[in-house]
Amino acid sequence: MRLTRTERMMLRGDMGEACRRSMELLLAIADAYGYGKLIKIRSAHISGISYKNIGDSGLEFIRDLAESGGFVRVKATMNPCGFDLDKPWLFDVDEEFYKKQMEIVRLLKLMGVEETLTCTPYYAGNNPREGDHIAWAESSAVIYSNSVLGAYTDREGGPSALAAALTGRAALTPAHTDEGRMPEVKVKVHYKPRDYADWGLLGYVVGMREPRLIPLLEGVKAGSRDELKYLSAGFGASSSAPMFWLKRGEGCEGGVIEVDVSEVKSVREKWSLTRRPTVVFIGCPHCSLKELRSIAEELKEKKVRRDVKLLISTSRSVYERAVKEGVEEVIRRSGGLLVKDTCLIVSPMRLSKSDVILTDSAKTAHYAQTMTRAMIALGGRRRCLREAVES
Amino acid sequence: MSKRSRRVVTYRCRGLVKGRAMGEALVSSRPISFLGGVDPSSGVIVERGHDLEGLSVAGKVLIIPHGKGSTVGSYVLYSLAKRGLAPSAIVTVKVDLMTLTGCVISGITLLDGVPREALADIKCRSRVEVDGFKGLLKVHLG
Numbered sequence: 001m002r003l004t005r006t007e008r009m010m011l012r013g014d015m016g017e018a019c020r021r022s023m024e025l026l027l028a029i030a031d032a033y034g035y036g037k038l039i040k041i042r043s044a045h046i047s048g049i050s051y052k053n054i055g056d057s058g059l060e061f062i063r064d065l066a067e068s069g070g071f072v073r074v075k076a077t078m079n080p081c082g083f084d085l086d087k088p089w090l091f092d093v094d095e096e097f098y099k100k101q102m103e104i105v106r107l108l109k110l111m112g113v114e115e116t117l118t119c120t121p122y123y124a125g126n127n128p129r130e131g132d133h134i135a136w137a138e139s140s141a142v143i144y145s146n147s148v149l150g151a152y153t154d155r156e157g158g159p160s161a162l163a164a165a166l167t168g169r170a171a172l173t174p175a176h177t178d179e180g181r182m183p184e185v186k187v188k189v190h191y192k193p194r195d196y197a198d199w200g201l202l203g204y205v206v207g208m209r210e211p212r213l214i215p216l217l218e219g220v221k222a223g224s225r226d227e228l229k230y231l232s233a234g235f236g237a238s239s240s241a242p243m244f245w246l247k248r249g250e251g252c253e254g255g256v257i258e259v260d261v262s263e264v265k266s267v268r269e270k271w272s273l274t275r276r277p278t279v280v281f282i283g284c285p286h287c288s289l290k291e292l293r294s295i296a297e298e299l300k301e302k303k304v305r306r307d308v309k310l311l312i313s314t315s316r317s318v319y320e321r322a323v324k325e326g327v328e329e330v331i332r333r334s335g336g337l338l339v340k341d342t343c344l345i346v347s348p349m350r351l352s353k354s355d356v357i358l359t360d361s362a363k364t365a366h367y368a369q370t371m372t373r374a375m376i377a378l379g380g381r382r383r384c385l386r387e388a389v390e391s
Numbered sequence: 392m393s394k395r396s397r398r399v400v401t402y403r404c405r406g407l408v409k410g411r412a413m414g415e416a417l418v419s420s421r422p423i424s425f426l427g428g429v430d431p432s433s434g435v436i437v438e439r440g441h442d443l444e445g446l447s448v449a450g451k452v453l454i455i456p457h458g459k460g461s462t463v464g465s466y467v468l469y470s471l472a473k474r475g476l477a478p479s480a481i482v483t484v485k486v487d488l489m490t491l492t493g494c495v496i497s498g499i500t501l502l503d504g505v506p507r508e509a510l511a512d513i514k515c516r517s518r519v520e521v522d523g524f525k526g527l528l529k530v531h532l533g
Contacts, residue, residue, distance in 0.1 A: 021496065028495045032407055032486055032503070054463050057431050057470035061496065137462075157462025159492045 018070030048158025135164030139236030203234030468493030
């Protein structure tokens with residue numbers, strides 16, 4: 001294996017035990033899946049933050065790394081945790097959960113990871129440039145940074161992204177090379193997404209059709225950044241590929257498949273709304289400021305129904321700006337809950353069989369159907385807000 | 392692929408995490424999810440309907456097609472290892488990121504590349520040796 005002098009020192013333990021263990025993990029991944037080499041990265045984004053997901057085992061691992069002197073060598077950010085750190089009571093958090101979640105966040109901060117607590121680090125100062133090599137976990141952010149921002153990252157897991165942060169390296173795998181990122185299947189899309197829910201659904205359907213291949217999407221107009229964010233999240237929920245292509249001069253050598261309205265419709269029907277929602281969830285991935293402005297516009301002078309919980313999630317960096325602009329106040333006055341640091345899926349919020357969740361995110365719908373017993377419905381943003389307020 | 396001597400069958404695999412181990416084989420042709428599928432406090436497989444349900448992985452050589460599920464499963468292996476309840480080695484047909492990560496951070500010897508047919512041929516409880524340096528799996532017959 002070809003290692004630089006610094007990398008050899010890291011592997012020997014000259015830079016501390018946490019760094020040595022991280023190096024060991026990256027080299028094993030490089031051996032198994034890559035070209036037996038590491039690559040320097042500019043940033044890391046770490047998933048597996050919520051105590052609900054990683055439990056005592058994950059906490060134990062993070063504690064051991066922190067106690068053996070781990071410290072980040074590049075910019076590193078955190079995915080969402082189990083609750084809004086300023087409003088834990090909204091999420092059915094008990095004392096044990098609260099303490100352990102705070103401990104996870106504290107240990108990661110101790111190692112120099114920024115307390116961003118968002119799945120949209122690109123709205124929170126971790127903004128890769130075209131051509132940057134990075135090591136990100138969180139599928140929606142991986143797909144977005146590869147496909148929209150033009151950065152290079154594989155789909156890291158929580159532990160490997162943390163190891164990458166502590167060493168400033170990632171395993172050199174196909175996703176980090178131009179050859180490994182060539183489109184493998186052309187997808188002719190005969191469907192025009194009209195709102196965020198449609199964009200997420202389109203990504204989800206494309207990923208379902210060929211879940212291992214990198215697709216080149218044809219017939220999709222370049223959407224706004226927010227629209228592409230939803231496309232990325234939906235795609236990441238059903239595909240294991242690291243990215244999609246929207247435009248590529250050389251075309252694609254693989255086969256051709258077609259996706260039309262009927263396929264999108266059949267998924268949508270599975271998630272149709274048949275009863276009044278008890279929870280309306282918006283913000284997967286976390287809302288941008290632009291989205292919050294338009295939500296506030298819709299909610300102005302309206303009242304959220306008393307039998308509905310309207311939950312809108314965003315990152316703390318966007319939340320602060322929303323407070324300054326008065327957007328947060330409009331949402332609060334309507335009775336909507338604007339929260340940060342978390343989301344429906346990673347929070348321990350109790351959802352029973354009698355709950356009906358209405359969301360405009362295909363990703364949330366996908367995970368909620370396996371992680372809760374509630375009924376799941378997907379609707380456009382307008383529909384979501386209309387169902388949440390008094391008529 | 393396999394070399395038959397009198398009472399030992401040897402499979403040539405790829406050593407992914409170095410080390411040597413010996414123990415009883417725990418074999419399944421179905422993948423295992425460690426997150427939710429194995430109890431981290433006891434090492435017992437709890438996935439409903441799995442053919443190994445109710446058996447403990449502790450000290451065994453686990454021979455499976457691959458792991459499945461979230462990379463969080465790696466942490467479960469780590470927890471098991473700290474309590475002395477981890478498998479002594481894992482042998483897979485094709486390794487996945489979760490199992491690889493879990494074995495590296497927990498120091499569990501890991502091989503991949505065992506032929507799929509071997510999953511049917513190797514009997515549960517047979518005595519096996521794993522050499523992660525040379526990438527060898529030896530199964531003692533009878």
